[in-house]
Amino acid sequence: MRGFSPRISALRESPTRKIDELRERLKRENRDVILLSTGQPSIPPPREVREVMRELLKIDSMELYGYTPSQGIYEVRQAISEDLKRLGGLDIPPEQIVLTAGGQAAMFSTLATLLEPGDEVVVTDPTYFGYRPLIEYFGATVKPVRTTLENGFQPEPEVLKSAIGRRTKAVILVSPDNPTGRVLREDIAKAIADLARDYDFWIITDEAYKTLIYEGHHVYIYKFAPEHTISINTFSKDPAIPGWRLGYVYGPPEVIPKIKLMNEEMVYCPPSFAQRLVSIYLRSEVRMKYIREVVEIYRHKRDIAVSALRRYVPEARFIVPSGSMFIFVDLSRYIYDGEEFAKKLLEKYGVAVVPGSYFSGIYRAAVRISFVTETPERIEEGIRRIGEAVTTGLEKP
Amino acid sequence: MRGFSPRISALRESPTRKIDELRERLKRENRDVILLSTGQPSIPPPREVREVMRELLKIDSMELYGYTPSQGIYEVRQAISEDLKRLGGLDIPPEQIVLTAGGQAAMFSTLATLLEPGDEVVVTDPTYFGYRPLIEYFGATVKPVRTTLENGFQPEPEVLKSAIGRRTKAVILVSPDNPTGRVLREDIAKAIADLARDYDFWIITDEAYKTLIYEGHHVYIYKFAPEHTISINTFSKDPAIPGWRLGYVYGPPEVIPKIKLMNEEMVYCPPSFAQRLVSIYLRSEVRMKYIREVVEIYRHKRDIAVSALRRYVPEARFIVPSGSMFIFVDLSRYIYDGEEFAKKLLEKYGVAVVPGSYFSGIYRAAVRISFVTETPERIEEGIRRIGEAVTTGLEKP
Structure with a gap:
């Protein structure tokens, strides 16, 4: 009998994809939209690197086009190993790294490897909206633990501990955080690592934004619990090739071959x-120079966004992000429903943001603003329009 | 509790990957290996096309690097739609096409969309070894139906019909075939299409080699059962970008959005x-010219391989492939066990082939020979060594 898997019916269109479609429609109607919704970088990879790729495309052999090992080319994993050493002082041999078709495939294959029906996965609230559908697709359930703006969106180990139970298979942490821009504090990372050892659960640490840090430094939680930590990484942000789909996972030696096998079944090779x-x-030679320049540009844009928020949306509540690409803005002093607001903001004011409810069960009168994709002028103008929208009684009854 | 999904334990390393590893070892030992194992093309994409890509890499914008729609860029799907019209007279609108991260992701996402535990999937024997692990990963079972060398490896509708039951969710067909090179006959395709309608199962047609035809023409079974057919395609063979990972699925309007969602969860975008x-x-302008030239070169190599087999391995039994990249060679008049033979052939004679038992429960004293990757001289030499290996009592007790 024809028909479909019942598991597939659990899948929903990504919420940002819904925004993308509305945006496409406005584009067809020739309406200019200010994009504060997407986490897409604005600076392409370094020209020097692209020049090398251009030379490679001249060569008449299959070298550049052929299959690679399913774990990824060994020299690429070596380069990543060296990069992790340089960035964080980590000692991860190439054997403990598996390349994947982007961060999404890294997370999909990791959860496929770990989860079984009945498992629980602890996530913070707010957190990236991409985890829940995957966790539920694999038959596990999501257990959110609250983090608060007042506490800088730092997860509190005691609160987290109270969510840990017999069925807890993993805790997913994102740092620098999507959507809040919070950078995990070292003492908290250590406390969570201790919990992971005590209660024997996996820490899945999403380090997509690890090189986009504006203040402080990125904490590699793997250092504190190497046997319990699986790290999800992407090259979508650094060096800005989101469409090309490349990411990687590093973790304990017994996990990586399994994640590799899963990726082989999913996409054969990265x-x-x-x-x-x-x-x-x-x-x-340009590796560190490029990312320093990118961080300077993004920091400037962040500062523009923060000033504009303070000026145009003075009752907005947010933490100034120390990393990532986003500001998570609580608008509860203006509006009730972030989803309704975001929709009207796009239709009436031509500004795209992502509603807070996509990330949080608590912060539902919030929006996530990306400060990297647009120019400083357009970021300011977009936030000015948000200020106009919240004060012209767009939402408040 | 840490631990792994029990489903992941069903996954095994791809058998060709095992051969790749042995080959890598021999390479490190500076031993030259003649590669008759891999289905990797030997001719890179047309230079004219690579020149355009080189120009695009000059441009300082995110256009070339950004995310695309998860179904794939609309213009690319339009180009595929036109290509299917040109090649096969098919009318497939871009909405009925979803781009994927290669043929493997196309098959993974399709089976994920269709299968549930308890389902049965009918495949021919022999068939490509990549299907069984996926079918079993999704909790379904494989039901093989015998095809024979004597009958040119054409599936027999009556035999196929006897394998169809209440739990049959799908039949997987490959044409041109991997591993036998058989091109499905039109009358048989029609008969299978009739069965699909009568018994209401999905036909999954793997058309990876559809443009590599040496005699006759490719039959698009979709034409005979458009509501029951889901087609798996890849750009790994034409235009020869296997490592770049791009494929697509076309099928009925109600299936494609579901496969799209699955791909979005797996890899976000192609x-x-x-x-x-x-x-x-x-x-x-070079599209048809390129593939005609490639087909001429591969046909020449096929003829070399066929002559060499007749000369050096005269008791070998095989059909002359009308398409694909492979000859499936029954060596039962020389040896008992293709797997043992392939291993020794690689170690002692430096020739890599894939054992028949990876494709078949029946043809276990067979090997699959690829005739596209190596030069004509090395193909002939490889087959000469096979002849030597089978006659020097390598295997026969």
């Missing part, structure tokens, strides 16, 4: 052209 | 750089 670019990039 | 190349290729 995209090779992206692997070559990343290998050249990570070992090039 | 690799964009590969999408651009394919779009340029399919619409370029």
Whole structure:
């Protein structure tokens, strides 16, 4: 009998994809939209690196086009190993790294490897909306633990501990955080690592934004619990090849071969052209210079966004993000429903943001603003329009 | 509690990956290996197309690097739609096409969309070894139906019908076939299409090699059962970008959005750089010229391989492949066990082939030979060594 898997019916269109579609429609209607919704970088990979790729495309052989090992090309994993050493002082041999078709495939394959029906996965609230559908697809349930604006969205180990039970398979942490921009404090990372050892659960740490830090430094929780930590990474943000789909997972030696097998079944091997670019990039002289320049540009844009929020939306509540690409803005002094607000903001004011309810069961009168994609002028103008929208009684009855 | 999903334990390393590893070891030992094992093309994409990509890499914008829609860029799907019209006279609108991260992701996402535990999937024997692990991963069972060398490895509708039961969710067909090179006959395709309608099962048609035809023509079974057929496609063979990971699925309007959602969860969007190349290729003037030239070169290599087999391995039994990249060689007049033979052939004679037992429960004293990857001289030499290996009592007790 024809028909479909009942599991597939649990899947829903990604909420940002819904915004993308509305945006596409406005584009077709020739309406200009200010994009404060997407986490897409605004600066392409370094020109020097692209030049090398251009030379490679001249060569008449299959070298650049052929299949690669399903774990990824060894030299690329070596380059990543060196990069993790340079960035965080980590000692991760290439054998403990598996390349994947982007951060999404890294998370999908990791959860596929770990989860079984009945498992519980602890996530913070707010957190990235992409985890819940995956957790539920694999038959596990989501257990959110509250973090608060007042506490800088730092997870509180005692609160987290109270959510841990017999069925807790994993805790997912994101730092720098999406959507709040919070950078995990070292003492908290240590406390969570202790919990992971005491209660024997996996820490899945999403480090997509690890090189986008504006104040402080990125804490590699793997250092504090190497046997319990699986790290999800992407090259979508650094060096800005989101469409090319390349990411990686590093973790304990017994986990990586399993995640590799899962990726082999899903996509056979990670995209090779992206692997070559990343290998050249990570070992090039411009690697640290490029990311420092990118961070300076994004920091400037963040400051523009923060000033504009204080000026145009003075009752907005948020933490100034120490990392990532986002500000999570609580508008509860103006509006009731972030989803309704975001929709009207896009239709009437031509500004795209992501509603807070996509990230949180608590902060439902909030929106996530990305400060990297648009120019400083357009970021300011977008936030000015948000200020106009919240004060013209768009929402408040 | 830490631990793993029990489903992941069903996954095994791809058998060709095992051969790859042995090959890597021999390479490190500086031993030259003749590769008759891999289905990797030997001719890179057309230079004209690569030139356009080189120009695009010059541009300082995110256009080439950004996320694409999860179904794939609309213009790329339009180009595929036109290509299917040109190649097979098919009318498939872009809405009925979803781009994927290669043929593997196309098959994974399709089976994820269709299968549930308890389902049965009918496959031919022999067939490509990549299907069984996926079918079993999704909790379904494999029901093989015998095809024979004597009958040109054409599936027999009556035999196939006897395998159809209440739990049959799908039949997987490959044409041109991997591993036998058989091209499905039109009358048989029609008969299977009739069965699909009568018994209401899905036909999953793997058309990876559809443009690699040496005699006759490719039959698009979709034409005979459009509501029951889901087609798996790849750009790994034409235009030869296997490492870049791009494929697509076309099928009925109600299936494609579900497969799209699954791909969104797996990899978010298909690799964009590969999408651009394919779009340029399919619409370029060199599209048909390139594939005609490739087919001529592969046909020549096939003829070399066939002659060499007749000369050096005269008791070998095989059909001359009308398509694909492979000859499936029954060596039962020489040896008992293809797996043992392939291992020794690689170690002692430096020739890599894939054992027949990876494809078949019946043809276990067989090997699959690829005739595209190596030069004509090395193909002939490889087959000469096979002849030596089978006659020097390597295996026969």
